[in-house]
């Protein structure tokens with residue numbers, strides 16, 4: 467590992483809270499107790515502005531998914547504050563957390579997590595049921611989201627009738643249908659070949675260009691290099707908060 471890069475503070479002193487959509491302050495996450503205790507996150511600070519396109523990288527076990535699950539309000543930190551769109555969600559109860567998650571966040575996973583008995587259209591309509599969108603509007607908006615990801619000809623196919631890349635595109639349509647401010651993706655291209663990886667990245671790039679903040683965990687340098695900012699985790703800490711693709715290259719080849 468290269469020593470030429472200095473460890474940077476993840477929240478720069480002149481960062482403007484008005485622009486921040488995500489702000490993690492002294493976040494720690496401890497799993498288990500006593501002898502089995504694992505400190506998955508050790509006092510991390512990280513700020514991401516609205517509209518950023520950011521990759522999170524680092525060795526296996528360095529805390530990337532733990533951080534993403536906290537950012538995605540799927541899990542709570544053991545200590546610290548998490549401000550999502552200036553709301554301190556670390557202190558919210560389960561009900562409020564579920565509401566915020568549904569309203570502000572979209573999540574894409576490596577394994578798609580589509581419901582196999584539902585069609586593409588029905589899978590994408592589902593989050594709107596929880597969001598209380600009128601039934602008459604659900605179909606229209608789901609169709610619109612599926613068109614956005616290039617699946618207008620696959621609306622009535624079930625997941626088993628779709629390729630991996632197409633399934634991931636359905637998952638992206640599902641993640642954006644409630645018009646989130648942040649799209650979170652944990653290794654979204656991990657199960658895809660290079661061609662479909664590029665299709666998914668093209669969609670992320672387009673969504674980001676419309677103003678959606680995109681934060682993605684990846685192990686692939688070629689994937690991270692297509693984002694605009696790379697954050698590097700090691701041992702439960704953010705050790706680089708603004709790597710360029712060139713600096714990343716230096717870090718992974720040395």
Ligand SMILES: Nc1ncnc2c1ncn2[C@@H]1O[C@H](COP(=O)(O)OP(=O)(O)OP(=O)(O)O)[C@@H](O)[C@H]1O
Nearest residue numbers: 497498504505506525526527528529530531532533
């Ligand atoms: N539910 C859990 N219970 C106990 N320990 C956990 C749990 N989830 C994660 N850990 C531990 O926390 C640490 C960070 O895990 P995490 O899944 O965040 O890593 P990661 O960076 O996403 O790794 P990978 O690249 O392999 O996905 C690891 O040591 C892991 O074993």
Ligand SMILES: [Mg+2]
Nearest residue numbers: 530531532652
């Ligand atoms: Mg992980």
